[in-house]
Amino acid sequence: MAAPRLTVHAPMDLEAIPEYPLDPDLRLDSHSFIQWEHRRWMSSDMRWNGTHECKSMWFELVNLAHGETPVGTLPHDVKRLARMVQPAVDLTHFEALCQLEFGPLHGWIPCRCGEGVGTWRAACCGVWHCLQRCHPASSPALAPWPPGPRAPRPCAGF
Known part of the structure; x- marks a missing residue:
């Protein structure tokens, strides 16, 4: 089953949206870097098919x-996302880009975050699970990984 695609103005059934798999208390304050899976990016559809503008906003x-x-x-609010990207993007333009197959929200899917709805990328959770596995004493407990059958495999370590 394909993951639900994030759309700009679609009504949502909260029961159909997966719960976010990471503990809301998890923080990365002690890590001043982002682990980047270079090979994965180099062969990704987003890299090959996204416009430079969309790839920049996506990153x-x-x-x-x-x-x-x-x-x-991320917030599940397109108006806020358009302002979060710097320099801020015109809302109408951002919404149009988000409708593209390889737009700024490519691969981001809705999730339940406690009482609200957010947006997440499964690939990012794999990196955080790797961090927790490599540094268990400094990380709170994480939900079981992978969260679903199509989840990417976490990294082997740093």
Whole structure:
């Protein structure tokens, strides 16, 4: 089954949206870097098919997700996302880009985060699970990985 694609104005059935698999108390404050899976990026559909503008916004959103709560999520609010990208993007233009197959929200899917709805990328969770496995004393417990049958395999270590 394919993951639900994030759309700009689609109504959602909260029961159909997966729960975010990471503990909301998890923080990456002690890590001033982002682990980047270079080979995965070099062969990704986003790299090969996205416009430079969409790839730039997509990468900025990946970076921003590291500082959000829960870590690795973004707000499920297109207006806010358009303002989070810097310089801020015109909302109408951002919404149009998000409708592209390889737009700024390519691979981001809705998730339940406690009482609300957020947006996440399964590939990012694999990196955080690797971090927890490599540094278990400094990380709170994480939900079981992988969260579903199509989840990417976490890294082997740093």
